[in-house]
Amino acid sequence: MPTLAANATRMPRSGIRAVMDVAWTIPDVIGLHVGEPSFVTPDHVLDGARLALDRHETRYVPNAGILPLREAIAAKVATHNGITASPGQVVVSAGGMQALYLALAASVSRGDEVLVPDPGWPNFAMAVQLLQARPVRYPLRPENGFQPDPADLDRLVTARTRAMIVNSPSNPLGTVLTPAHAEALCRFADAYDLWLISDECYDAITFDVPHVSPAAWDEAGRVLSCFSFSKTYAMTGMRVGYLVAPPKVAAVTSIMQEPLLSCVNAPAQRAALAALSGGGDFVELMRRTYQERRDKAAALLDEAGIGYHLPHGAFYLWLDVRDRCGGDVTDWALRLLNAEHVAVAPGTAFGPAGAGWARVCLATKDAALLEGLRRLVEFRD
Template sequence: MAQLAPHVRSVPANQIREITQAAWARPDSIVLSIGEPGFPTPGHILDAARATLDRDETGYTPNAGIAPLRQAFAQRTGAGIGREVDPGRVFITSGAQQGLHLAMSVLLDAGDEILVPNPGYPTFAMTAALLHAVPVEYPLYPEHGFQPRIEDIEALLTPRTRVLLLNSPSNPLGAVFSADLTRDLVDLARRHDLWIISDECYEAFTFDVPHVSPLAFDGVDGERVITSLTLSKTYGLTGLRIGALVLPAGMETVLNTVMESIVSCVASPSQYAALAALTGPQDYVEEASAHYRANRDAACTVLDEKGINYLQAEGAFYLWADVSHVSGGNVRDWTLRFLDRQGVAVAPGTAFGSIGEGWIRIALCGDRAELLEGLGRLPGRPALPQPAGKRSAA
């Protein structure tokens, strides 16, 4: 039998899908392993998609997307960074994942290196490998709050380094970069003439801290930052596959060519649904954000009671929790056993990189009662023995 390409055979399996599919095979499972918003899609968004079909607007659109949608994304982005963004810099994509693939396609040649976070979303490295580029992991250590450090990144730079990939709010960590750190990361890229790909899938969901885009510190017309956005999480449109790239000025022609060679254009019903989402009532986003915050707080209470350490999530809708007291140095196997014995699926930290060993990602986006039931089945951390001569309070 003819062999598949070596670079395809070497791409590792996605451990998030592994545990989630195992859970879906058990009808009684509590699935906390995947970030799937659980609210009904707002009616005006569905109406916009239906209206597109009713008027038979099912032909090609421009490669870059319909003009009103590009304008809507530009206005949202401009409001976030405090200055106008030319809609000509916005390119509509079939979800954030295709946006990341497009961005890497135009920036990376075979053998080029892209710096990706560890822990970080697994497709960052997978996509680079499929393009014959080399993903190089920069560490996010627990002792530094899982925040990137400039010195750690600079130590990894080589003549082949071309791109620095940033993700704030972070999946899987829920960590959010401060304005000072974001500025320092852009300055680092400028000093070393690197591109930045900024994955901002969860930009709508931060808690008591602002979301700060690297675009805020890039040139007025863009210099080196490509921002990947999506409506999958913001409006619960995961199945419509709709997102956008915000590019530096002057990249439109090459992106049109690359898009034409991959998918031509995004489906028109998805584009008009996205337009309705961005320009219509924003109740969904406000209610979802409040739900995720409340779920985070309720989940933290359970983990506190069990003595389980976790990173306080400042954004996205995940909790990053330490189960090293029971995972025995192989958290991937432990999550499978936990599912088998307790009927609860959580994502193993090693799905996101080697530093995730001993940690799990808990999705906070579903039903609160189910979330708390699932977390209630986690084994608690044994209390430390008290020093001799001391007693617990009565």
């Protein structure tokens, strides 16, 4: 039997799966470990897909996506993200993850280095390794509000550094870049001639502060912005995202779609178009609900004396369990799961800097979220 590719076999499995695999075997688990909206997909979005099916729109469409959707996306990013882009700069992808993969595949080669956040979504490092590049973790520290520190970044750049990934609002931290940080990251990328790949999957979900897109400060055509419909419109299974990139990058990534997936399925694209065409009340209701859950969870934890990082975006709470986990947060999470039937994501699933922390998903409905946190507070083994 031929050997498998080394870059495939050495790619680590997501640490969240260690909890998920056990959670599936336990009845009545309160799941606070998976980031999926508790809301159902809005009717107007489903109607967009139904109409496409009724019209038999089930054939191939352009690699970059249907023109009406790309036009609507270009209008959306101009209004909501401060990004001036033509429809030709938009490439529709199979979810935000594929937009990120497109951006990486177009910008890094074998042996290149990519700066990735720590703590950060594990798929960043996984995708970089799959492309035979090397992820280099840059720390996000509690004392800095989990914002990138230019001094840390400077120390990590080498002759092989090709790109940097930023994520705002952050999964797992819930941090949101300030305008000053976003501009500073663009200038950092300018100084070292790097691609800046910006994951903005949760751009519609912020609390108390506005979302800012680094591309609004892009002066050299080096920011590749990745977005998703999944979390904003509860469309996780429909798999529609998009990449907004400078014209030359968009042209290349559009061609890359052909061997990767040809095109995103037409009914899902029509659903995404319907999502952008209406449903503002749904997005605001969802955002407000997550903020209310955040505040209820914070009040419970404050009363219990458990530390956490208050999120200003996305729908996660970064929980400080350093005085509870005994050094191995994954083992602690599994003990919590078996004893209390509460599943949380261990912080080390998001990088070494996550040691002693756990991610709690606020997308879970109120009653389950608060009951799960009560059990966590009371858990002592």
